[in-house]
Amino acid sequence: MRYWLTKFSHAFRGFGLAARQESSLQVHFAAAAAVAALAVWLQVSMVEAALLTISMTIVISAELMNAAIERLAKAVTREQNPYVRDALDVASGAVMAAVMGAVLVGAAVVFVRLA
Numbered sequence: 001m002r003y004w005l006t007k008f009s010h011a012f013r014g015f016g017l018a019a020r021q022e023s024s025l026q027v028h029f030a031a032a033a034a035v036a037a038l039a040v041w042l043q044v045s046m047v048e049a050a051l052l053t054i055s056m057t058i059v060i061s062a063e064l065m066n067a068a069i070e071r072l073a074k075a076v077t078r079e080q081n082p083y084v085r086d087a088l089d090v091a092s093g094a095v096m097a098a099v100m101g102a103v104l105v106g107a108a109v110v111f112v113r114l115a
């Protein structure tokens with residue numbers, strides 16, 4: 001039991017740290033809140049709400065992984081390094097892919113509701 005409590009405390013520490021320090025994560029939180037408000041206003045179905053929730057969770061998870069990779073990169077070297085550059089850019093690409101998917105899902109839900 002103590003093992004799991006320790007693991008959760010580490011996870012919550014990481015989440016809180018990223019939430020405080022990563023401005024892009026704060027933008028995603030604001031966007032998620034706006035999407036949630038829009039979903040309530042549009043009275044989306046349970047399935048649509050689940051799709052929106054999964055999409056937003058993927059974006060926030062990708063942003064957390066990106067923040068983790070940025071910190072690891074800084075720990076590895078402060079010098080210019082082509083592998084570090086590729087790793088950081090691929091991590092940013094993962095966030096961009098997640099955001100594009102979430103925008104598509106959001107647009108589809110809005111289209112279906114307003115059509």
Ligand SMILES: Nc1ncnc2c1ncn2[C@@H]1O[C@H](COP(=O)(O)OP(=O)(O)OP(=O)(O)O)[C@@H](O)[C@H]1O
Pocket residue numbers: 070073077078079080081082084085086088089092
């Ligand atoms: N050590 C490095 N070697 C080579 N390229 C790097 C290195 N560090 C950063 N870069 C390049 O600069 C880009 C921005 O890096 P990073 O995200 O760390 O910058 P930042 O401005 O501090 O970002 P943030 O504001 O999100 O903290 C990376 O995507 C990568 O292309």
